[in-house]
Amino acid sequence: MTAPHDWTRLSAAQMAAAMKAGEVTSVELTQAHLDRIGAVDGDVHAFLHLNTEGALATAREVDEARAAGEDLPPLAGVPIAIKDILVTRGMPTTAGSRILEGWEPPYDATVTRKIREARMPILGKTNMDEFAMGSSTEHSGFGPTHNPWDLDRIPGGSGGGSAASIAAWEAPLAIGSDTGGSIRQPASVTGTVGVKPTYGGVSRYGAIALASSLDQLGPCARTVEDAAMLHEVMGGHDPMDATSLNEPVPGCVEAARQGREGDLAGVRVGVIKELSGEGYQAGVEQRFEEGLDKLRALGAEVVEVSCPSFEYALAAYYLILPSEASSNLAKFDSVRFGMRVEKGTIERTMGATRAEGFGDEVKRRIILGTYALSAGYYDAYYGSAQKVRTLIQRDFAAAFEKADVLVSPTTPTTPFKLGERIDDPLAMYLNDVATIPANLAGIPGMSLPSGVAPEDGLPAGFQILAPAHEDARLYRIGAALEKALAEDWGGPLAALAPELEVS
């Protein structure tokens, strides 16, 4: 453990309590995180943009308000990192793409606005695979992020920057976006917690769209409770997002509190048969089994469920996502914003800009999607993929008849080496096999650390899935499991990571 004066090592909940108790100011907290970023981000590269002045200004305002006795929101003064997929007025937003380099959005995303209203200092924007296409951040237009557990390894993706910033103690909380696992897979490989809420639970307004029917914003944190607190800040109906659910924000914090009481009697936990076996690393499966033992010990009943259509999930996902993405990314045409490579005519200018501005993975998926939507192919590709989506929803519905939550390892392996799969898109895509079904069905999912794999000492993740609208269940089960595991570890898993060199 580090000295107690290192404020970055607290949970967000602890930071909020410490400020309330007058033990620390938001300016001190924010500065501590900015210092940490300055010390380690040269190696980690979690951030694309730092909002130093803005963050300190918010912190000062919070401190003044607190001194004046004002009522403040629960996370007021707790700093946060935002994935560069969310538009932020006054800060550049690139979505990890060169095509948007230097663009400053004239408006705030709904979640950005909510973060500001929650009075949380925004430390900066975090790195990501270009337009959230990837599982390693190696497809960022601005260079990869490195896993704080081992700088030669991937931090996951697309939200590798957000997860790494938390694992590296650069931020206690971060915003992520999850289209096929981009919050949960990075959480898994960095030993942190990440949640994809029910589709529509958090407004997508101002989140640069990858695949509109799959995208969902969610919290990244080091503890389940912290994730719950951030989830409640982010969630809720938004008239600017037609797909946003018109229902109250789930009681995540209360559910997490309940979970920590440690009684899971009567809870049925379904293990998804199809998400194990071939391709799954032994140590990952071992930690997953230990997690199940913990749940049993807390009184839960563990049953096996089968989701036979999951076999087709990856194929369906890689038709639906590129199809929607090919349309969503059309607007990057050089006319109104972003990069422009001038050629003689508008057609050639559009073509040249997109050729230069987009990376290979983005081009690969635009080509795939354009093809899949073409006349004569639509039914065979996009149409069939939508049918698979329905089958997967049915599989989930049947499984949730037998179990209250479903579980699996979040990823088949611990983090692989940077460069290892960059030239093998299929191997890269397989990394998301366990996370994708939740996006296709619109249900909520959480990844929390299950421990480090004995064979490589790297973190593994435990995924919990709940029926749509039942996000609170994730927090109850997750908090119960986290508490049981943390007792063995002596604190959050992230604290077991090797210390980074400080410059």
Next chain:
Amino acid sequence: MTALTYEQAMEQFDPVFGIEVHVELNTATKMFCGCANEFGAEPNTQVCPVCLGLPGSMPVTNEKAVESAIRLGLSLGCQIRESSRFARKNYFYPDLAKDYQISQYDEPTCFEGSLDVVLDDGTVVTIGIERAHIEEDAGKNTHVGGTGGIQGASHSLVDYNRGGVPLVEIVTKPITGAGARTAEVARAYVATIRDIVKALGISDGRMEQGSVRADVNLSLRVKAGPGEDQNSVPFGKRSETKNVNSLRAIERSIHHEASRQAGLLLAGEPVVQETRHWHEDTGSTTPGRSKEEAEDYRYFPEPDLLPVEPSREWVEELRGTLPEHPAKMRARLKEDWGFSDLEMRDAVNADALDLIASTVAAGATPQAARKWWMGELARTANDRDVAMRDLPVTPEHVAELQGLVDEGRINDKLARQVLEGVLAGEGSPAEVVAARGLEVVSDDSALEKAVDEALAAQPDVLEKIQSGKVQAAGAIVGAVMKATRGQADAGRVREIILQRAGVEG
């Protein structure tokens, strides 16, 4: 290839046509965002992240536009789908902010309707309606340098004010059997659509501003031989003439296309399936995109929007708000007003029915209202190259003007001067009369004085009248009118002259 007239073409071929009409709705805000939906603002002042297609922005459906579309669909006898989806039509173009247009594809909100259209001679033609779907408009490109066209321009400017304005596109089924009356039927159909949207109050219906615009599809097939069923003859290849924006242009474009296609067919040359551009100045069309070059729009359901799911109760409620069908309304007005077929047709073609109706409502007789709008005001609008409704004169002004004439306060000649004053922005007719001092001189003593002066100046006239040459009074009337600057009542002047001469008129 010899040029054929439309009539010659119709003698040899059977035309099949279809029309797509785009109606711009007059909702307060745009289709998917809160920006003002107004024509004529400074470029790019009515825009926001949504209609500019900025990264991260999302559309939200304008319920009022959906309501307008459903009311229009009901007026066209359409069925209203219980659940209809928006779809993305993908193509790259600078005026299309997102590089896809949100439209409807396989699930339009309104489908399967029919509309009765009444021709000038009272013939009723039933037009099958395939669908009426909701979509958003694109922005507007302006090409700078060169001739204003895209060829030779140095650069182009884009105004996104129109981007995202709500549209309903009405698509007919193929219309057969109109024969030589095809152009007339097409014009009457579009005029009826225009009148319906105006009566519904969902659009200003102004074709000259693009609020109602039409694409006309036309193909020719050989005429069936004796005893042969024309419907068994397959359709020919069609052309689609885009953006035909006046009733007259619709007739002209059909005349042109039918003649052109007939000429090709008679010369043994194929008609190419393509879009064509209409040129108002030359009254002709030129080729646009051919079928081979046609874009693949890659339609798919818009994932950012929920389906449109109007409740049956709401649809029935909206059905209760529908106004009288324009054909019925026209028949009623024609009878009420006592107009001839010709008078009625001219008023319809000039889009003046509502102007006349408002003028009548303000107190003028139908014939007087017609006389002003179809006469002096139509000429003025034509001279100024504006629509009549854009002239700075209201139906209330016209009724007031006629009232002044009827009261004898001004005569017809003065009335035209008063109208000039109204058109020049000098105020209402009564105000112009007062300000310009145009009132008829009805004070007999003033007239008597003027008559006496005129008689004194032409002493032989009195004698001529007394000797039976009553028409000689005309010279004195003329002199009096001149002296009073036209403000005298000529009839009264004549009476006074005859009194002076001691003869009864």
